[in-house]
Amino acid sequence: MSFSLSTVFRPLTRAVTYTRWLHQLIASVAGTLAGFVHGGTFRSTGMEVWLWIALLPVPVLLAAALIPAVRRVEGLQAQLLLTPGPHGPEERAGTGISTSPSLSWRDRGRTAGWLLLRLAVGVPVSALTVQLPVLSFAFLQAAAGHRTHFRGLPAIDAPHGWYALLVPLPLVVLLAVAVWAGSLMAAAAGRLLGPSAAERLAVLEARTERILEHNRLAQELHDSIGHALTVTVLQAGAARAAGSPEFTDRALAAVEETGRQALTDLERALRLLREDVPHPAARPVLADAERLLESARAAGSTVRAELSGPLAALPGPVSREGYRMVQEALTNVLRHAGPVPVSVRIAADAYALELEVRNPMPASPAPAAVGRGLRGLRERAVLLGGKAVAGPDEDGEWRVHARLPLARLR
Template identity: 40%
Template sequence: MRGAWVVRTVRRFVRAPAADVVLAAAVAGNGLFDALKGPDWPPDASRPAIAVLALISAACLALRRRRPLLAFTGIMAPLTAILVVFGHYENGWSLLVALVAAYSVGVHGTNPPYAGAVMVCFAAAMGLRQPSGDAYPDMVFTAVALGLPFAVGLTVRALRGRGRLLEQRAQALEREQEQRAATAVAAERRRIARELHDIISHSLGIVVLQAGVVEQVLERDPAKARAALALIRATGQEAIGEMGTLVGLIRDDTRAPLDPQPTLADLDRLVATTRALGLPVRVVTEGPPDRLPAAVELSAYRVVQESLTNALKHAGKAQVDVVLRYRPHDLEVEVSDDGADGRQGTGGRHGLTGLKERVAVFGGRFEAGRGESGGWTVRASFPTAR
């Protein structure tokens, strides 16, 4: 843990502008010492001038990332002047500065031809005031020595640019997927709101109808009137709960459809239609069926409907099992197939996003993914406590 912290700290420092200032100061100190005391420079009379040029060259390293072309020129020009004015010399300090400058302009520069021309001029200066036998090898060696870090810098620059491009594309794709998922959630919430609107309207219609029955039989058949009042109470309580769910949803201004909403009693027709399309479906009911709120039955039906649609699209020739588990406090719906599934990618899951939102509205749990024996499994549970 401590080692990782040290590595992160070092990386942040190396990438900070202050690191260039520290590098320039260190190189300047070394260059100044070599120019004044080192054995590799020309006679003593020229050492102060060489020291000044060395300081200028080293100081420009501080700008190697912020102003790469200006820094490269400021580094190479004094070194070239030393070569031209004071002749050839062998000094590790000047070679180090030139290599760092070539790499830096390759990574951070924006004009490779200009940088290449400056390096050619510096290499040519190596041949001045040299015997003809030594001039050409020195020029070739200098050109190669500067060209290698320059090429490495260009490669690093290209890789960084490609990495930034890939990162931008990944971020754009992630934003697009989030927008699509949000759109799917909003559409599903509007759909749920319209369906609940129909259910509540139906419940209120029952309340009105039963109230009329009570009015007609109140005196001559009190028992029937009490039964009607009990139905009114139960229906009203259910409608109140569904109204609370409806208020929390996003609604649009479109007119709600007037078609009756399906329930679990309509599963037989849905399964028959799916079988007719060539997909074998088996329905299993576990536990005694209980009377459920209309909104729960509708949502359970939608889970089965969407799952069978996905199986038709993706499962191929597969066996599909639909299991309804009636338990004391919830209803679990499970739809699984054993086909070769094609839903591993990012596309085609907006239906699952809508189902997840639908189940979440009623405080339930939703799972979808690879089954234990292959294929695809969708599992949703709806609380049934009133």
């Protein structure tokens, strides 16, 4: 029995019950204002007043539904008053109620249906909110032996003490109607004010973009941190083997510079993931490629570089991704072949950007072609409409080659 009583009385202890009640009362405001404008509305008696309040604002509401911003206002109001709990951005997104303006005639039609439903439910609830407490007071007066006759209610000409038993009944009915009507409007809001197909598609596209951005950041971190760790390991090993203070100093300087750049990339990626800055730190581009070449030289490789064309004028996406592709290719050289001679060619013209990295094949080659790094390199090229290949060539060297078109990006 205690469970049943708690189930019955639980809605009365929830704040959302009363915010939903307020939402229903607000619906009759338009009718009340229209009644003041329409002469003679409040000279009517009984339920005629409430009938006028329910009918007079219908044309105005239908016209208001054509305004795109009305749907946004109604959505915000429904989120705040009809849904329980906190109302932060994440919680509001989970209510199933949209706060976007009307984007189509279907949205306007759903908004019109919502406004008419609010009126159809809100006016009767408002009428009961006014009349039922008065009825309870009339029963109380009758129980005290007084004849009562309130406007809109039947007269009680034979007062008696047993009317005291009826005093709580109108209030119980009022609370039950308010709870039921609030639940009805909350459910209807999800259907009539819920996201349209276009909005759901836009949300899905935005979520997909975020996932792709996170995947791109993960690939960048793989390239940057992997390159830094590879250079650090090689420098530490070379410094230990050399036993020269001068070489050790140069190795430590290279490790410091490479580590500092990796930390910058890591901080930028984390700030993007947290979405707490509108303009994150700039990503490196091919104009900064000399830094990669110096890093490889500091790790012990002999790097022969050929850079040609307007690298500084390349489109941003191509230049940034090209930098990462060269970085990944050099990292693979250092990781799998060690400090061997490397040939790097970066050439740009009006039509395409070509990247090529060559190095001698190691005595016991590791399966680099199936690694994540080279797979990511190919994915970067495909996303830009180009192509990348990696593997041994006819001269017995390992060759990474990529061609990225430029005409479509200008």
